[in-house]
Amino acid sequence: MPTHLPQPTTHTNQTHWTPGIPFKAGPGLPAGHGATAAVPAPALAPSPPEVIFKPNLLSKLINMEPTAGTFTLDAAALQQARAIQNRDGRLDRFAIELGLNSAEEALRAVSATLGLQVVDPTSITLDLNCLEGFPAKIIHRHTIFPLCVEGESVLVATANPFDLQAIDAAGSALGKPVTPVVMFPDELAKLIKTHLGLGAETVEGLIALQTDQNGEVEMLEEVTDDGSEAAEAAKQASVVRLVNEILTEAVDARASDVHIETHEGGIKLRYRIDGVLQKQPTPPEIDRFRNAIVSRLKILAKLNIAEKRVPQDGRIKLRVSGREVDVRVSVIPMLFGESIVMRILDKNKLEFSLRGIGMPEDIYREFRQLISLPHGIVLVTGPTGSGKTTTLYSALAEIKSEDTKIITTEDPIEYHLDGINQIQVNHKVGLTFAASLRSILRHDPDVILVGEIRDLETAENATQASLTGHMVFSTLHTNDAAGAFMRLGDMGVEPFLVSSTLEGVLAQRLVRVLCKECREPYVPVHDEIPEDFPWEQYQAGGQPIYRAAGCRACRNVGYRGRVGIYELLRVNDEIRRLANERATTLEIQKAATRLGMKTLRQSGWERVLGGSTTIEEVIRVTKTDHG
Numbered sequence: 349m350p351t352h353l354p355q356p357t358t359h360t361n362q363t364h365w366t367p368g369i370p371f372k373a374g375p376g377l378p379a380g381h382g383a384t385a386a387v388p389a390p391a392l393a394p395s396p397p398e399v400i401f402k403p404n405l406l407s408k409l410i411n412m413e414p415t416a417g418t419f420t421l422d423a424a425a426l427q428q429a430r431a432i433q434n435r436d437g438r439l440d441r442f443a444i445e446l447g448l449n450s451a452e453e454a455l456r457a458v459s460a461t462l463g464l465q466v467v468d469p470t471s472i473t474l475d476l477n478c479l480e481g482f483p484a485k486i487i488h489r490h491t492i493f494p495l496c497v498e499g500e501s502v503l504v505a506t507a508n509p510f511d512l513q514a515i516d517a518a519g520s521a522l523g524k525p526v527t528p529v530v531m532f533p534d535e536l537a538k539l540i541k542t543h544l545g546l547g548a549e550t551v552e553g554l555i556a557l558q559t560d561q562n563g564e565v566e567m568l569e570e571v572t573d574d575g576s577e578a579a580e581a582a583k584q585a586s587v588v589r590l591v592n593e594i595l596t597e598a599v600d601a602r603a604s605d606v607h608i609e610t611h612e613g614g615i616k617l618r619y620r621i622d623g624v625l626q627k628q629p630t631p632p633e634i635d636r637f638r639n640a641i642v643s644r645l646k647i648l649a650k651l652n653i654a655e656k657r658v659p660q661d662g663r664i665k666l667r668v669s670g671r672e673v674d675v676r677v678s679v680i681p682m683l684f685g686e687s688i689v690m691r692i693l694d695k696n697k698l699e700f701s702l703r704g705i706g707m708p709e710d711i712y713r714e715f716r717q718l719i720s721l722p723h724g725i726v727l728v729t730g731p732t733g734s735g736k737t738t739t740l741y742s743a744l745a746e747i748k749s750e751d752t753k754i755i756t757t758e759d760p761i762e763y764h765l766d767g768i769n770q771i772q773v774n775h776k777v778g779l780t781f782a783a784s785l786r787s788i789l790r791h792d793p794d795v796i797l798v799g800e801i802r803d804l805e806t807a808e809n810a811t812q813a814s815l816t817g818h819m820v821f822s823t824l825h826t827n828d829a830a831g832a833f834m835r836l837g838d839m840g841v842e843p844f845l846v847s848s849t850l851e852g853v854l855a856q857r858l859v860r861v862l863c864k865e866c867r868e869p870y871v872p873v874h875d876e877i878p879e880d881f882p883w884e885q886y887q888a889g890g891q892p893i894y895r896a897a898g899c900r901a902c903r904n905v906g907y908r909g910r911v912g913i914y915e916l917l918r919v920n921d922e923i924r925r926l927a928n929e930r931a932t933t934l935e936i937q938k939a940a941t942r943l944g945m946k947t948l949r950q951s952g953w954e955r956v957l958g959g960s961t962t963i964e965e966v967i968r969v970t971k972t973d974h975g
C-alpha cells in the first residue's frame with residue numbers, strides 16, 4: 349500500500365492550495381482507502397460550498413464540520429455514493445437522493461469525506477512539463493490529468509474520488525509520488541480535450557454515441573476486409589474509434605481536407621479549414637497506431653491493404669451527425685510509410701446558387717446575362733481551391749430547365765447534380781476532356797461544362813462546340829481574367845478563334861470571412877497598407893474595418909467560412925480587337941478596367957470596407973496578381 353504520498357509542504361502560486369489543516373477522516377472512510385487515509389490530506393478549499401439540503405435528510409446523512417468549513421458524509425451515505433458512482437460514473441442520482449442541488453455538490457461532500465481537495469481548473473497554473481512523459485494511455489483510460497508539481501509530488505486530478513488506484517498507477521508509471529485532487533467531470537474532460545486533442549475525445553465520443561443517435565458515424569456501404577493481420581489490427585475497437593473520431597472532428601470543424609502524413613517515427617494530422625492547413629493536436633500515443641489507422645482507412649475506402657508500394661484512390665461514404673458525407677481518399681507511399689489525404693464532400697453543405705455563394709449583386713447581374721447567352725465560351729479562372737467548380741455548378745443550377753440539355757465532362761465528378769448529365773473523364777481508356785467533348789456534341793446538348801481547358805485539343809474542341817451553337821463553360825488556370833487570352837494563345841489557339849467565341853472571363857478567389865464573435869475594429873496605419881487600398885473611401889465612409897482576433901467560436905483562428913471576390917471581364921468589340929491583335933495581358937486588363945471592370949483587389953477591398961474580411965486576407969489571396 350503506497351504510503352509515500354507526502355503532505356504538501358511548499359506552496360507556490362500554482363494552485364489555491366491551502367496548507368495542512370490536519371486530515372480528519374470522515375466517520376465512514378472505507379477500508380481499502382488506506383492510500384488516502386494514511387496521508388495527511390490537504391485542507392479543503394477555503395470558502396465553504398453553498399449546499400442546500402432537504403432538512404430531513406440532512407440530519408441523517410451529513411455531519412457538518414464547521415472547523416473544516418464543509419460537510420462530510422456518514423459511512424452509509426458514503427457507501428451509497430460509491431455504489432452510484434460505480435454504476436453511473438457520476439453522482440447525479442446520489443445528489444437527488446440526498447436532496448442536493450447538483451452532482452457537483454455531492455462530489456464536494458464525498459471529496460470532503462475522503463479528505464480530498466476539490467480544485468477549480470481556472471485557479472490553477474498548469475505545469476505542462478508534468479504532462480510530458482505522463483502516459484497518455486493512463487490519462488485516457490482513467491480520465492485523470494496531471495496538473496502541476498506541488499512540493500515533491502505531482503498533483504493529479506480525477507473526477508472519481510473512489511478510484512484512487514488509477515492515481516496510484518500514475519504514480520508508479522511516473523516513478524514519483526502523486527497527490528490526488530478532485531475536479532468536476534465536465535471540467536476535467538475539457539482539460540483533457542484541450543491538452544491532448546483529438547484522441548482525448550474518444551471516451552466522450554463513445555458516451556455520446558451510446559446516448560445520441562445523431563452523433564453516430566455510420567458507414568453507408570458494406571465494409572469487407574481480407575482477414576490479414578493488418579486487417580485485424582485495423583479492426584481493433586480503439587483504432588476504429590480513433591478513425592471515426594478523426595472523420596467526425598473534421599466534419600465538425602468544416603474541414604475540406606484531412607492530411608495524415610507519416611514521418612520518421614510518427615504521424616501528423618492536419619485539417620484544411622477555409623483553405624488553410626491547421627495542425628490538429630493528437631496524443632503522442634497515436635504514433636504507435638499509424639499503420640493500423642492507415643489500414644483502417646484503406647479498408648473503408650475498399651483499397652488493397654496489402655499493396656503498400658503504389659498510390660491508390662478510393663472513396664468512403666459516411667453519415668456523420670446525421671449528415672451524408674462523401675470522402676475521397678488518396679493514399680501515396682512516402683519515404684516513411686503511406687500518407688493519406690482525404691477530401692471531404694459534405695453533401696448537406698451544398699448550395700449551388702450564385703446568390704447563395706455570396707456573389708455581389710452587380711457581378712451577379714452581369715454574370716447571369718453571360719451564362720444565359722445562346723452560345724459562346726464563359727471561363728472561370730483562379731488557382732486550385734478558389735471555388736471555380738462551385739461557381740460553375742451554381743451557374744448550371746441557375747440556367748437549368750426542362751428545355752435545356754446540359755452535359756458535363758469532369759475529372760473527377762465532385763458532386764452529382766440532379767437533372768444534369770455528367771461524364772467522368774477516364775484517361776486509361778482514352779476518355780479525355782477533348783475526346784468526351786467530341787462525343788458530347790452527338791448528344792445534342794445546349795450547354796456543355798468542360799472541367800478544365802489545359803491543352804490545345806480541348807481548347808479547339810471547345811471553340812468548335814461554341815461555333816456550332818453551343819454554350820461552353822470551363823475553367824482555366826490564370827491569375828486574372830485578362831490572362832485568359834494569353835493562356836489560350838500559349839496553348840496554340842488562334843487569336844481569331846478566341847476572340848470570336850469567348851464571351852466573358854470571371855476570375856475569382858475565396859477570402860476568409862472574419863469571425864463575427866471576435867473581430868476587432870482598428871484604424872490601420874496609412875503607410876502600412878497597400879497603395880491601392882481605397883483610403884479616401886474608407887475615411888469618407890466612416891465605417892470601421894476589422895482585424896482577426898480569435899475565440900472559441902472560430903477555434904482561435906479569427907475567421908469562419910469564406911466568400912468570393914470577383915473580377916468579371918466582359919468581352920466587347922474593343923477587347924475582341926485587342927485579342928485579335930495579340931495584345932498583352934496588361935493592355936487587355938487596362939482596356940477592361942477603363943470599361944468599368946472591377947479588379948480582384950478592388951472586389952477584395954469592398955469586402956474589407958464591408959467588414960467581412962481583412963486587408964491581410966485580401967493581400968494573401970491576390971498577391972500573385974498584383975504589383
Ligand SMILES: [Zn+2]
Nearest residue numbers: 863866899902
Ligand atoms: Zn472568433
